[in-house]
Amino acid sequence: MSEELPFPRVVTGTHGPEEGAGAGTPWPGDVPPEQDDTWYPLRDDPWRARRVELFIALLWGVTAACGTGLMAVYWMGGQAQLEGALLFCGFSALGAGLVIWARRLVPGQEVVGSRGEHTSAPEDRSGVVGSLSRGTDAMLSRRGFLVKRVLVPVGGVFGIAALWPLASLGSRPDRALFHTKWYPGARLVTEDGRAVHVDDIVVGGELTVFPEGFIEDPMSAAVVINIGRDKLQAHTVNGYNQAGFEVVSGGNGIVAFSKICTHAGCPVSLFNVLAMQLICPCHQSTFDILQDCAPVFGPASRPLPQLPLGVRPDGYLIATRDFVEPVGPGFWDRGSEP
Amino acid sequence: MSTLAERAAARKRAERSQSALDWLDDRLGSSKWLRSAMDKIFPDHWSFMVGEIAMYSFVILVATGIYLTFFYNASGAEVVYHGPYRPLDGQKMTIAYESVINLSFSVRAGLIMRQAHHWAALIFIAAIVFHMGRIFFTGAFRRPREVNWVIGTTLLLTAMLEGFSGYSLPDDLLSGGGLRILYSIVQSVPIVGTWLAADLWGGNTFPGNGDFFPRLFVLHEFVLPLTLAGLLGAHLAVLWRQKHTDFPGPGKTEHNIVGSRLWPQYFVKTNALLLFVAGVVFGLGGLVQINPVWVYGPYEAARASSGTQPDWYIGWLDGALRLWPHWEFRSFGHEIPNPFFPGILIPGILFAVIYAWPWLDKRIYRDYGEHNLLDRPRDKPLRTALGVAALAFFVDLTLASATDLIGNALGVPFETLIELMQYGTFVAPIVAGVVAFRVCVRLQRGQVHPIQRPVGGIMVRDARGGYHTVGAAHDGHEASAEEHGLEPAGAGPPAGASEAH
Ligand code: HEM
Ligand code: FES
Numbered sequence: 001m002s003e004e005l006p007f008p009r010v011v012t013g014t015h016g017p018e019e020g021a022g023a024g025t026p027w028p029g030d031v032p033p034e035q036d037d038t039w040y041p042l043r044d045d046p047w048r049a050r051r052v053e054l055f056i057a058l059l060w061g062v063t064a065a066c067g068t069g070l071m072a073v074y075w076m077g078g079q080a081q082l083e084g085a086l087l088f089c090g091f092s093a094l095g096a097g098l099v100i101w102a103r104r105l106v107p108g109q110e111v112v113g114s115r116g117e118h119t120s121a122p123e124d125r126s127g128v129v130g131s132l133s134r135g136t137d138a139m140l141s142r143r144g145f146l147v148k149r150v151l152v153p154v155g156g157v158f159g160i161a162a163l164w165p166l167a168s169l170g171s172r173p174d175r176a177l178f179h180t181k182w183y184p185g186a187r188l189v190t191e192d193g194r195a196v197h198v199d200d201i202v203v204g205g206e207l208t209v210f211p212e213g214f215i216e217d218p219m220s221a222a223v224v225i226n227i228g229r230d231k232l233q234a235h236t237v238n239g240y241n242q243a244g245f246e247v248v249s250g251g252n253g254i255v256a257f258s259k260i261c262t263h264a265g266c267p268v269s270l271f272n273v274l275a276m277q278l279i280c281p282c283h284q285s286t287f288d289i290l291q292d293c294a295p296v297f298g299p300a301s302r303p304l305p306q307l308p309l310g311v312r313p314d315g316y317l318i319a320t321r322d323f324v325e326p327v328g329p330g331f332w333d334r335g336s337e338p
Numbered sequence: 339m340s341t342l343a344e345r346a347a348a349r350k351r352a353e354r355s356q357s358a359l360d361w362l363d364d365r366l367g368s369s370k371w372l373r374s375a376m377d378k379i380f381p382d383h384w385s386f387m388v389g390e391i392a393m394y395s396f397v398i399l400v401a402t403g404i405y406l407t408f409f410y411n412a413s414g415a416e417v418v419y420h421g422p423y424r425p426l427d428g429q430k431m432t433i434a435y436e437s438v439i440n441l442s443f444s445v446r447a448g449l450i451m452r453q454a455h456h457w458a459a460l461i462f463i464a465a466i467v468f469h470m471g472r473i474f475f476t477g478a479f480r481r482p483r484e485v486n487w488v489i490g491t492t493l494l495l496t497a498m499l500e501g502f503s504g505y506s507l508p509d510d511l512l513s514g515g516g517l518r519i520l521y522s523i524v525q526s527v528p529i530v531g532t533w534l535a536a537d538l539w540g541g542n543t544f545p546g547n548g549d550f551f552p553r554l555f556v557l558h559e560f561v562l563p564l565t566l567a568g569l570l571g572a573h574l575a576v577l578w579r580q581k582h583t584d585f586p587g588p589g590k591t592e593h594n595i596v597g598s599r600l601w602p603q604y605f606v607k608t609n610a611l612l613l614f615v616a617g618v619v620f621g622l623g624g625l626v627q628i629n630p631v632w633v634y635g636p637y638e639a640a641r642a643s644s645g646t647q648p649d650w651y652i653g654w655l656d657g658a659l660r661l662w663p664h665w666e667f668r669s670f671g672h673e674i675p676n677p678f679f680p681g682i683l684i685p686g687i688l689f690a691v692i693y694a695w696p697w698l699d700k701r702i703y704r705d706y707g708e709h710n711l712l713d714r715p716r717d718k719p720l721r722t723a724l725g726v727a728a729l730a731f732f733v734d735l736t737l738a739s740a741t742d743l744i745g746n747a748l749g750v751p752f753e754t755l756i757e758l759m760q761y762g763t764f765v766a767p768i769v770a771g772v773v774a775f776r777v778c779v780r781l782q783r784g785q786v787h788p789i790q791r792p793v794g795g796i797m798v799r800d801a802r803g804g805y806h807t808v809g810a811a812h813d814g815h816e817a818s819a820e821e822h823g824l825e826p827a828g829a830g831p832p833a834g835a836s837e838a839h
């Protein structure tokens with residue numbers, strides 16, 4: 001850029017490095033004193049300067065027109081596209097005018113100045129230590145007992161006291177992460193409050209359910225799937241029948257799992273019927289329904305907890321208890337269930 | 339050339355300014371400083387405008403943001419929507435979401451303000467990253483500018499938090515999903531994670547007890563912007579004190595500075611830049627839709643948005659979460675859950691390296707001296723290669739955050755893509771780094787860079803007493819002003835010498 005300056009470069013100053021004083025000698029003051037500050041590129045060409053002036057005026061006229069347009073658009077109810085176009089033109093024309101002005105008509109030229117020294121003089125550098133020690137010596141060596149033995153611990157206690165109000169931000173973590181709202185006998189209801197009947201889910205069907213009375217409770221969301229009776233018997237899902245609870249009932253192929261991804265808590269909302277997999281849309285963790293929803297791909301490292309199911313005499317699906325382990329993403333003492 | 343009348347008017351104006359400035363000086367002693375401030379020299383290189391673009395985006399963010407606060411309502415309470423946007427009529431949503439829908443459809447000029455705010459945020463962070471790139475690749479972070487590197491990195495972190503907190507405010511399906519993941523990441527911190535998450539959200543499980551949106555709002559429109567403004571003030575004050583760096587070139591030395599004065603040329607030009615940034619931001623805000631929360635719908639815990647992407651600067655974190663293998667650590671009844679590693683540990687290490695870079699660079703080049711003249715990236719092939727490798731790493735992670743979209747577009751299963759990108763985290767940086775290194779070496783041997791092409795010559799005498807011509811005809815890379823000894827003696831080997839030969 002520097003080889004095509006539209007104006008001469010002014011190099012001034014009394015003893016710049018090129019005058020042999022050697023590197024490191026700062027120039028006095030920041031800016032060359034004897035510079036012609038009234039010079040500008042079109043100074044000697046009044047006719048062109050006038051034309052440039054008129055052109056800038058025209059550009060700023062465009063800005064005025066855009067401003068008027070904006071008021072009109074607003075008055076008529078507003079319209080985002082028009083407003084955007086007008087603002088773009090208005091601002092750009094104003095800016096373009098300024099740039100042309102700066103380049104052609106604003107006086108001044110490229111200047112060279114000294115950087116000066118940004119460090120302090122040696123006597124100040126050593127002097128500051130002296131000033132500092134005046135206080136610290138008095139406080140630390142002569143009154144060391146007060147500072148070290150008293151002030152520090154007192155400040156510590158007082159400071160810690162000031163932290164307590166932070167605890168009001170949230171309640172003490174309780175067992176909320178270990179339990180959901182599922183209870184023995186809770187009917188499975190959909191988002192719109194409909195209780196789910198065994199006949200509602202055909203083989204290959206899938207529904208999102210909540211415990212009756214707790215619709216949309218985020219931690220309790222579960223997926224019920226009918227994987228078909230034959231598959232249920234051929235695979236291990238049935239074997240997950242922990243603690244003597246009935247996982248499925250009445251010979252149906254219906255199973256239910258937590259819908260909260262064990263990776264980072266997104267709802268596992270994609271269902272691949274052919275592969276019998278649940279897929280999390282967030283980071284694509286994939287859970288194999290036929291292996292108790294064990295993770296088979298992606299960052300999740302634990303299966304989706306299973307919800308033990310039963311069927312009421314009237315045919316409605318119920319949970320026989322809460323999930324058998326904490327649902328959702330991990331946390332430090334997840335394994336501490338008593 | 340001026341007429342008599344013009345001259346008389348100018349004299350009158352000068353007199354009036356004199357008395358005004360004297361009034362001020364009588365009270366503050368301001369004239370000495372003001373004088374040197376107006377005469378301050380700013381180098382004219384386009385790459386120095388990138389930081390200014392970031393600064394002006396911030397100005398626009400504040401202006402549009404204040405407007406938005408008059409309409410946004412940070413409440414998690416539920417309402418049923420009835421309004422001009424028919425597809426959502428009768429839907430349950432939070433008041434926060436409803437206020438954003440109203441702002442977009444029922445407040446005149448609300449939509450353009452909202453979209454301009456969002457575009458300004460995207461441009462803000464992009465400009466910061468480019469700015470940081472120019473600082474890194476030209477060695478502008480070297481002594482004495484380490485302080486601004488550290489402040490700058492903190493600015494970047496704060497800006498990312500500010501952006502994330504902002505796009506989480508509408509409580510739409512996309513941002514709610516992002517918050518759900520953030521909750522899990524916070525919860526994954528060993529020992530204190532559950533406490534931290536509970537204290538931030540005000541509840542023991544996501545989404546907390548309704549305190550969260552007011553808190554997020556206070557962070558977004560008060561705490562973080564104030565932090566940004568304070569850090570930016572410090573950043574500029576340090577810059578003002580230390581003066582800009584400059585590229586080497588004819589007549590430029592470690593001890594002088596070449597450019598336009600603050601008043602009037604630089605002042606006029608930089609205001610023009612502000613106007614251009616405003617033009618682009620508002621043009622995009624009106625013409626290009628961004629973050630259409632009414633399409634995503636309100637947040638519902640059991641629903642997820644697929645095929646939607648977070649803002650671009652969050653992509654690499656999301657990608658890291660996708661690529662990190664399914665490892666978790668469990669023993670003695672405790673566990674460190676998976677999201678901790680890609681969500682906290684990896685970004686923590688990366689930012690620690692970024693913070694420490696000026697000092698690592700000093701070690702690598704055994705160069706502890708002051709530098710006001712910049713390196714050309716090609717003259718420091720190793721640094722350039724490392725920077726390019728880091729960029730390749732971030733690009734790989736960012737692409738990984740779109741595996742589902744890319745997979746659908748190319749008809750490739752996402753499993754394959756993820757596996758490829760897992761290898762990519764190692765392969766891409768190595769390949770990109772090696773290529774960059776070789777390109778640097780080639781360029782060094784090649785043509786003379788324009789900034790070194792001579793326009794006449796300037797004779798200088800170096801600290802060792804030799805005479806050199808800076809900027810005269812020479813054969814390329816070995817002729818920066820710096821190498822001609824215009825450095826304080828004993829400042830270490832001349833920059834560039836350690837590697838370029
Ligand atoms: C909110 C974000 C930021 C804003 C608004 C900002 C603004 C600026 C501006 C206006 C300048 C002077 C013009 C220029 O050199 O481009 C500057 C210089 C500088 N910035 Fe930033 N910056 C930001 C973030 C950063 C970051 C992330 C870094 C690096 C980690 C950084 C490091 C520096 C350094 C070292 C200088 C001095 C450069 C020199 O003198 O050549 N800044 N900044
Ligand atoms: S939250 Fe399900 S894969 Fe990450």
